[in-house]
Amino acid sequence: MTTPMSVPSLHDIRAARTRLGTRVVTTPVRELVDDAVAARLAPHTRVWLKEELFQRTGSFKPRGALTVMLDLTADELARGVTGVSAGNHAISLGYCARELGTTATVVMPRTANPYRIALCKELGATVELVDTVHDAFTRVHEIVATQGRTFVHPYEGPRTALGTATVGLEFVEQLQHEDAPLDAVIVAAGGGGLTGGVACAVKQLSPHTAVYVVEPEGADTMYRSFAAGSPQSIDKVRTIADSLGAPRCEPYSYALNRQFVDDVVLVTDDQIRDAMRLTFRAAKLVTEPAGSAALAALLYPLRDQLAGKTVGLVVCGGNIDATTFGTLIATPPTAGA
Incomplete structure (x- = not known):
């Protein structure tokens, strides 16, 4: 791919995964088949989870x-x-x-x-x-x-994106023998290192697959950057999904996302809590708020757009204590939400 910036090639991504070796694990992929999920989505919508919360240290x-x-x-x-x-x-x-x-x-x-x-x-x-x-x-x-x-930057730079691209590489390759290839992948953004890497790998392996980025309304740096056409920042993080709370979008991450991502959508904290409850009920997974943001996007802003599609969700992390998790999923929606 000819581009003025360094874009990880599939060869480079595979080499990076080999180099990581057993220091990282190839996390499970699972189809989420559950009546409660089916009731919330349009008919014939299929959902696959890339369970990166089972990665070493509990996140990607x-x-x-x-x-x-x-x-x-x-x-x-x-x-x-x-x-x-x-x-x-x-x-x-x-x-x-x-x-x-x-x-x-x-x-x-x-x-x-x-x-x-x-x-x-x-x-x-x-x-x-x-x-x-x-x-x-x-x-x-x-x-x-x-x-x-x-x-070591939390999300910016070609080497970081090369590492996160291995999530997208695994996801697509783990499903290559399934009867329905992925129509779309949804992944949550903090600063954009994960989303840029995943999108870069997915698009090179499966060009027809759409990649959507989701952010909380209270930490919407990538959304603002796409709208402005340049990296933007926010004055304060205002979301329960604190691991998605990047104060600004950096140039390389922005450019990589801009090249490979189809769209950026926003979800509210109430929608994230709703998705956490459904993830717990249907997938039996305890996620931090960021880990259920992709499902929140599918339940809300992308529900109709992805009706009847096969959708992959990156469950990016599960580092949360029992008390905080219980408090979050027990919190009722705010008035007017």
Whole structure:
């Protein structure tokens, strides 16, 4: 593909997956066959789940982080890594650093779920807490300057996208012998690293498959960027799906999504909670809000558009504690929702 930016080729994506080896697992793919789901969708709509919440560390994040870190020199590895995250990327960096024999210092907003903070520490990461995600990026750059650590971005860059593209590669190839190929794939966006990588792989393997990105209304950086035609930012994250709360869209991620994604749609927090309840009932999965955002998109903004289609949903993560999960799914819809 001729393009001014670096686009992962299928050869490169397959090589990256081989290089990741057993440090990541090939997560299950399952058709969601359930009366409660069928009742909510148009007739003959089929749903397949890519259960990335069963990835090591509970989310897709090690794919991108390891792909970046495997290219570090011995000296760079010795100095360690750092990163910004509301949880999943930080957890991933702790795991990746341990796997590669180095250390990680992660910067998280104080609002991060205590369960995720505890997981980071269990994996050996040093955790620093700051007031906001914007403050976290400022602090990470200070750590790079004073400690010499390598900043592993949570979603931006060609190596990150190369790693996340392995999700799309697996998804399509795991279903290649099924009777109904995927008409569409829906994947949730934080900053766009996962969505760009997945879309890049899916479109090269199956050009007819539409790829939709979903964001919460309270963290709509990719939606705003598509509308404006350039990377945009938001002043504050306002959603229960905190792992989708990127403060801004970065140039490479934006360009990759712009090239391969068909459309970006938005869902409300009430719709995400509804999807979490249905995921729990029908798939018997406990997801963080981000992990059910793709189903929320299929239940709401994309329901009629994808009526009667075979749709793949990326269940991107499940790092949530029992108390928070129970509170979220028990919360009634807001007035007028």
